[in-house]
Amino acid sequence: MTATVEPTPATMRASVMTGVGALQIEDRPVPEPGAHQVLVEVAAVGVCGSDVHYYRHGRIGDFVVEQPMILGHELSGRIAAVGAGVDPARVGQRVAVEPQHPCRRCPQCRAGRYNLCPHIEFYATPPIDGAFCRYVLTDDDMAHPVPDSMSDDAAALLEPLSVAIATMRKAHVAPGTSILIAGAGPIGVICAQTARAFGAARIVVTDLVASRREKALQFGATEVLDPTAVDVAAIEPVDAFVDATGVPAAVVSGIKAVGPAGHVVLVGMGADEYALPVSHIANQEITVTGVFRYTDTWPAAIHLVSSGAVDLDGMVTGRYDLEHVGEALDSDSDPASLKSIVEPR
Template sequence: MNLSFVLEKVQSLRSEDRPIPQLRDDHDVQVRVKFTEFCGSDVHYWNCGEIGHFKVQQPMVLGHESSGIVEQIGAKVTTLKVGDRVTMEPGEPCRRCDVCKARTYNLCPAMAFAATPPYDGTLAKYYFLPEDLCYKLPDSLSLEQGALVEPLSVAVHLVRQANVSPGASVVVFGAGPVGLLCCAVSKAIRGCEGDCRAGLEFARKFAATSSFLPGNVSVHDNAARLGVENELGNGADVAIDASGAEVSIKTGIHVLRPGGTYVQGGMGRDEVSFSITAVCTKQLNVKGGFRYATGDYKLAIELLATQKVKALDLVTDIVKFEDAQRAFQQGKDRNGIKTLIAGVED
């Protein structure tokens, strides 16, 4: 039927046959899922059973970073046909509230997002979505690359929130997939020729121009050393945090020049402390970034198709569907960067 990978309860996973999802609307599309990546949120639900106010209270199918092939279309679908290869945007907004009408549908209070309680995810044989949330892949892109569009879109959204411009210096905190992709997008989205910082050796190979490991000193001293080592002068133009770590947030505030922009994308503890005085006296622009909104998916696909971002370099393993639990263990152990889970075989 519809073999699915289910989080039964905290640290308990199982494969389960579920009914094949039926089209609810004439604009719906049924997709045969071919590749799914595990995400940090999937691992967190597995470990803790909750993220913020989202709590797993019943068995839930995991996964939301997926690509696949169209198997069935509704009577009014005009942009896709059976056999098309697509990447899936896994969150369906209400489309009627004020934030949806303002083109910030990622903030919709009624958002039904895959693998976020109580909604099932995409790590199954079949999944369905409205046609406008299924993006046809260019012939030049593989289905493996299609599964990377979702995390790349998160990075696109964060960089667009920062209004990165040509020549800007960009400091990125966090060397996980989103941080690495923020580096790549910062260099590509606006033709940015400035500095893009992240941690770890892979970051330098992938997109960053240098890396920085903080010392066991104050955030002021770390920010000062970061600026000196990278010739940031009066400070960086943009700081993006993709780690959620309080020390990174504090350092990011202090490394910015007066009038600089800070964007928070990483989620850590619900509450952290940082220098509100620095925010005021440097008149910083402080923004949040959540998922993706209008135009982010399309731009992510364009960046992949033009090879301005080579996100496939982040994939360190591909496992069969029946070995999906191994992928989650790798995520928990931080073994590798991105693991792809292949779709259910016939």
């Protein structure tokens, strides 16, 4: 049995990816929440690079789109109905959705690394549908309440902010440290803001595009570099390097810029394999790791935005409805675009 404010419709509209570069609007059944689930009426969905990659290429590594799928995993909304095991008072609550459903029983889940659960179901990762639609289901504890002072857009963008928080934790960014970030796209800019919020004193951002370098300065960078004009590997050594490009040359030069006992975090999607400067890594005892989503980051993300330490609203550069999801996915071709929002009303 579920509790509702008002009856939910039987069907909803959804933007469905039917093939590489192909989308269509379909009517889909509105799902019913299970005992410990909530039904969220979606308010805003951010467009992520992974959505774009699936749309253009039909796959990311081993994740292949083999059947029609709804994209979108950065979302916020309002709880429209709850399952029998959820407090009915949650109906009507504004929430940001953590878009993953771990099994909660495997060794990785029990160790607190539920992002590495081999059985995880993640929005908009084949074959799981995402949020470019009117309603979605999520586990009740993955629907995080947000304050009324936070916009729907910002609540949706807590998801990429969570990636940045997980990155800064792995990069050991602390007050007074220095960090180099390759790429001034959405994740690079959010990482710059988050590094500042974590107390980094020197935040260097590289990008090929001048307008994006200027954006990075507006959102936390203390200096920006054109990697075609400057030897990034020869800059004053930094404590941490974050790659948000996936470009092998950027990764190699960034690692070489890291000083003794520093940390490297690979975030960007690029080639599956490439050569690394192993002698520098070994001789300087540099730790190299990746980031695969996040665990327990939403409370920190909500605090950073609510306190004003991170500005997510200022990163929104375009809004689209369900009929124009294709345009939203292609908006990254404009260097002035940072984050596009789909409003599935």
